[in-house]
Amino acid sequence: MSAVEVEGLARHFGEREALSDVSLSLQAGQTLVVFGPNGAGKTTLLRVLATLLRPHDGDVRVLGSRLPSEAWEVRGRIGLLGHEPLLYRELTARENLRFHARLHDVADDRVERQLELVGMGDRADEPLRALSRGMVQRVAVARAVLHDPELLLLDEPRSNLDPAAVAMVDPLIAAGSDPARPRTRVICSHDPSGGLAEADVVLGLRSGRAVLASAADEVGPEEIAELYT
Amino acid sequence: MSAATGDARQTADPDSPAARRPRNTQTTTVVRALLRKELLVELRTLESVPGMSLFAVTTFVVFHFALQRSSVDGDLAAGILWVTLLFAAILGINRLFVADADQGGFDGFLLAPVERTALLVAKALALLAYLVLLELVAVPAFALLLLGPSLGQAMPGLLGVLALGDLGVAAIGTLVAALAVRTRARDLLGPLLALPLLVPIVIGGARATSPLLALGGTGDPPARWLLTLGLYDLVFGLIAYALFDFLLED
Numbered sequence: 001m002s003a004v005e006v007e008g009l010a011r012h013f014g015e016r017e018a019l020s021d022v023s024l025s026l027q028a029g030q031t032l033v034v035f036g037p038n039g040a041g042k043t044t045l046l047r048v049l050a051t052l053l054r055p056h057d058g059d060v061r062v063l064g065s066r067l068p069s070e071a072w073e074v075r076g077r078i079g080l081l082g083h084e085p086l087l088y089r090e091l092t093a094r095e096n097l098r099f100h101a102r103l104h105d106v107a108d109d110r111v112e113r114q115l116e117l118v119g120m121g122d123r124a125d126e127p128l129r130a131l132s133r134g135m136v137q138r139v140a141v142a143r144a145v146l147h148d149p150e151l152l153l154l155d156e157p158r159s160n161l162d163p164a165a166v167a168m169v170d171p172l173i174a175a176g177s178d179p180a181r182p183r184t185r186v187i188c189s190h191d192p193s194g195g196l197a198e199a200d201v202v203l204g205l206r207s208g209r210a211v212l213a214s215a216a217d218e219v220g221p222e223e224i225a226e227l228y229t
Numbered sequence: 230m231s232a233a234t235g236d237a238r239q240t241a242d243p244d245s246p247a248a249r250r251p252r253n254t255q256t257t258t259v260v261r262a263l264l265r266k267e268l269l270v271e272l273r274t275l276e277s278v279p280g281m282s283l284f285a286v287t288t289f290v291v292f293h294f295a296l297q298r299s300s301v302d303g304d305l306a307a308g309i310l311w312v313t314l315l316f317a318a319i320l321g322i323n324r325l326f327v328a329d330a331d332q333g334g335f336d337g338f339l340l341a342p343v344e345r346t347a348l349l350v351a352k353a354l355a356l357l358a359y360l361v362l363l364e365l366v367a368v369p370a371f372a373l374l375l376l377g378p379s380l381g382q383a384m385p386g387l388l389g390v391l392a393l394g395d396l397g398v399a400a401i402g403t404l405v406a407a408l409a410v411r412t413r414a415r416d417l418l419g420p421l422l423a424l425p426l427l428v429p430i431v432i433g434g435a436r437a438t439s440p441l442l443a444l445g446g447t448g449d450p451p452a453r454w455l456l457t458l459g460l461y462d463l464v465f466g467l468i469a470y471a472l473f474d475f476l477l478e479d
Binding site: 050051052053054072075076077078079080082084085086087088089090091095099100102103104105127143 | 254255258259261262265266269270273274328332333334336337338339340341342343478479
């Protein structure tokens with residue numbers, strides 16, 4: 001079953017084309033890793049798939065629903081971890097997660113479990129503004145997977161994390177191994193070897209255009225590195 | 230919108246089929262969560278209510294000296310009270326969505342399977358709460374610094390007029406704030422959009438309040454102006470309800 005199907009996607013901001021004629025296909029349970037230099041359109045692609053930006057041209061289907069007309073059907077089935085943590089600085093980690101739990105109709109015991117899983121159980125009652133960026137990122141990971149989304153959109157998910165924190169969050173953002181409940185992932189990365197290791201499909205963007213679209217096992221790190229030259 | 234029950238909540242067993250089903254969260258639950266978040270953020274930052282209250286009190290002090298008279302009543306008193314409350318409200322309106330826009334709250338909300346109207350209701354209720362708190366400070370300060378006649382007899386009528394005015398300010402303020410906050414010139418655009426829309430509330434509020442604050446006043450606001458305020462509230466409540474979804478769209 002196809003989880004993400006994009007054909008001829010275009011998106012612009014005023015005169016600037018952020019995405020142009022981008023096509024991709026991703027089966028349920030697969031991981032797509034998107035590479036590309038800064039400004040290539042990776043974040044815009046994630047935001048379109050997250051239903052936060054409208055495609056200006058092309059056909060976009062996410063989890064079987066066409067965007068933007070059927071976006072309401074997939075909200076709640078998507079988890080987004082972007083550059084912004086989507087958390088309130090004045091609220092504590094626990095308050096932030098409980099707030100998102102209410103929005104997604106998730107029980108509080110899952111909030112407590114997520115806090116423990118990201119190692120924030122003992123700092124859960126401190127306001128986010130008092131936490132380090134790495135700690136905020138851990139809370140943001142917990143927020144993104146709180147409702148156990150079928151499609152996980154991750155923009156450099158390990159940024160600001162130390163190795164111990166990476167070890168903690170990696171299982172949370174991993175692709176589902178159970179075929180009965182596959183988790184599809186789209187990950188933006190600047191790490192060719194690390195990205196390729198977890199990719200099933202690779203997309204290379206440059207200036208909003210797809211210059212590389214291939215199965216991960218057909219691409220080498222050197223081809224990824226060329227995107228940045 | 231389908232209402233989710235407590236049983237359908239994602240429990241400690243995320244593998245259950247119920248936990249995997251997409252859900253729409255009950256709107257009242259979402260409104261409560263949004264309102265609680267709003268009030269918590271205000272309580273921790275004190276960015277809106279203290280500023281609004283201080284502005285109102287300072288303005289009364291300025292009027293006290295600028296008018297060079299020890300007390301005011303009737304039309305003048307009503308005008309000073311409502312114009313001051315209006316400008317103080319603008320401060321709160323301008324801050325209403327700033328934390329959401331700056332800290333990604335909009336995106337977090339838009340990703341959730343919830344009625345977007347819940348945000349309108351919660352924000353309007355929060356603004357209403359700020360206005361009530363403002364008036365708890367501003368009205369006694371006004372009575373102390375400027376008002377000639379005693380407020381005692383006028384108070385029940387004044388509370389009614391203020392309540393009607395606050396409802397309108399909350400509906401219009403929330404609508405305008407949601408529109409302005411996504412623009413680069415939000416600090417300028419908010420007041421520019423809000424002021425013309427709020428003028429009828431000031432007119433209606435001042436006309437309804439004027440007899441209450443007159444020397445030997447009746448104690449009852451004119452029904453005509455109360456109806457005008459009520460109708461204006463209703464119209465803008467419906468407009469806000471109809472337009473709010475579109476304001477949140479990309």
